[in-house]
Amino acid sequence: MTYHLSRGVYKFLGGPLATARFFLGVDGGATRCRARLRDASGRELGRGTGPASNIYVDFDAAMRVVRETIDATIAAATARQEIAVGIGLAGLADDEEAERIAAAFPDFARIVAVNDAVAACVGANGLGDGGLIIAGTGSAGIARVGARTTIIGGRGFRLGDDGSAARLGEAGLRATLRALDGLEPMSELARKLGRHFGGDPIRMMRWAAHAKPSDFGAFAPQILDVAGCGDARGCEIVDEAAKAIAALAHALNALGAERIALVGGLGEPLRRYLPPDVEKRLVPPRRDAVDGAILLAGGTLDDAEAAP
Numbered sequence: 304m305t306y307h308l309s310r311g312v313y314k315f316l317g318g319p320l321a322t323a324r325f326f327l328g329v330d331g332g333a334t335r336c337r338a339r340l341r342d343a344s345g346r347e348l349g350r351g352t353g354p355a356s357n358i359y360v361d362f363d364a365a366m367r368v369v370r371e372t373i374d375a376t377i378a379a380a381t382a383r384q385e386i387a388v389g390i391g392l393a394g395l396a397d398d399e400e401a402e403r404i405a406a407a408f409p410d411f412a413r414i415v416a417v418n419d420a421v422a423a424c425v426g427a428n429g430l431g432d433g434g435l436i437i438a439g440t441g442s443a444g445i446a447r448v449g450a451r452t453t454i455i456g457g458r459g460f461r462l463g464d465d466g467s468a469a470r471l472g473e474a475g476l477r478a479t480l481r482a483l484d485g486l487e488p489m490s491e492l493a494r495k496l497g498r499h500f501g502g503d504p505i506r507m508m509r510w511a512a513h514a515k516p517s518d519f520g521a522f523a524p525q526i527l528d529v530a531g532c533g534d535a536r537g538c539e540i541v542d543e544a545a546k547a548i549a550a551l552a553h554a555l556n557a558l559g560a561e562r563i564a565l566v567g568g569l570g571e572p573l574r575r576y577l578p579p580d581v582e583k584r585l586v587p588p589r590r591d592a593v594d595g596a597i598l599l600a601g602g603t604l605d606d607a608e609a610a611p
Contacts (some may be wrong), residue, residue, distance in 0.1 A: 312340045323387035326602025327376065331356035331392040332419055333440040333469075334517055334568070336368050338376040339593045345605035350393055350593075351376035354551055355440075358404075359394030359459050366407045371407075376589040388597030389415045391422025394459070415600045419592060421443040421493065422453055426595025427564035427588035434560025435588070436551050437598045439567030440520040442467035444551035446560040455554050460516040466547030468520030468569045474540045475507070476519065476525040480507055490536035496522060511577035527572050544569070545576035564588040 324347070329338045329475040353372035357363040377386065388402060390412045401416040408414055424435040424445045433444045442466040443457025451573065458465050464470050475496055482493035483504050499522075500506040510518075530537035548565075555563055565574070565585045574582055594604055 304355070309338040310400050323379075323384060323601060324385045325387070326597045326600050327373065327388045327411075328385050328422070328596035328598075328602070329373065329388065329390040329594040330394075330419060330422060330596060330598065331358075331365060331369050331372075331390065332592075333357045333360075333393045334520070336372045336438055338372045340376050340596065341597055341602055342602070343603070345603040347605065348390075349376050349378075355515075357393040358400060358518075360515060362400075362403065365392065365394075366404070370407070372454065383410045384412055386411050387413045387415070387600040387602065389422065389598070389600030389602075391419040391592050391596045391599075393419045395419070410582040413600070415596070417596070417599060418454060418457070420457055420541050421447075421452060422549065422599065423588075423592035424564075424589040425598050426594065427566060428562055429589060430598055432560065432562070433556035434558070434563035436464055436548060436555070436563060436565045436570070436585075437567045438548055438565065438569040438573060439469075440468050440517050442470070442567070442569075444555050445557040446555045446606075448559040452474055458549060460519075464516070464532045466544045466554055466569075466573070468523035468567075470518035470547075471526055471544050472519035472522035473539065474543065475537070476507065476511070476524055478536055480504055486537075491532070492526065492537040492540070495529055495586070510551070523569060536599075541573070542577055545573050548573055549581045551577055552577075554585060556584070562586055566591075575610060 319430045319530040325342055327340045333355055336356040339350045340348045343347055351372045354366045356368040359364040378525045383440045396419045405414045420437055423437055424447055427435045437443050446453045459467050475492060479493040479496040481487045482489045483497055526537055530541040552563055563585055566588050
């Protein structure tokens with residue numbers, strides 16, 4: 304049976320709640336998949352990692368990655384019927400997708416499936432009110448205030464993810480292609496990114512036809528590097544990404560989220576480009592998305608441990 308709960312949580316009960324003695328959290332993102340197992344006291348028992356697991360890109364492949372990561376995490380642990388699992392997945396948007404996820408893991412005590420932004424927000428702020436901005440391969444903002452959960456952005460690479468590494472990479476490659484075609488002045492950005500393709504626009508087109516968001520995001524560090532060295536075109540592109548992150552912060556604040564954390568591989572590098580009023584409003588996350596998934600599954604955390 305499916306229960307669509309408030310605050311953005313899709314919950315599935317695979318057996319009596321009392322049967323859960325262990326709690327497993329999974330964070331399946333667009334770049335990698337991570338899992339962590341804790342006992343009822345919050346003590347960590349094991350962890351595992353795997354490649355990207357974005358159901359927006361490939362549902363079956365994402366489920367395979369999650370399953371393999373879970374197997375690696377609990378290989379030396381206990382019976383699955385004693386484990387409650389919280390799964391945060393990139394691309395999860397509705398009941399139907401959550402049902403498919405739950406059906407893929409029928410042997411656990413219970414499954415709680417959420418969008419990865421929800422798990423990350425709970426990890427960053429706990430189960431109370433708060434906001435979160437994710438700036439990784441993709442981007443999204445989430446506010447959990449009162450009984451309402453609102454996700455802003457995170458609409459996928461084609462229609463959203465402004466301020467993300469994937470979008471930053473795409474913007475940099477677009478600028479590179481324009482420079483190679485003589486449609487804008489050649490920049491250090493274009494020279495650096497163009498070398499990956501031998502300065503050949505046709506090679507770039509063929510690569511882009513099959514590239515995933517993470518492939519575009521792989522160029523983000525180089526774009527940040529040339530921007531940091533003062534390249535005007537690189538600075539322009541990075542500034543646009545920072546404006547997108549600032550817009551998410553303003554929108555979350557308008558929804559009532561006072562405590563807003565910034566996470567993701569692009570988050571810290573973009574801080575120096577954010578408006579001062581936004582930068583000073585952001586706070587460090589308390590925990591990560593894996594522990595957020597554990598909390599949503601009904602587990603607890605060991606306060607003696609440092610935040611992962």
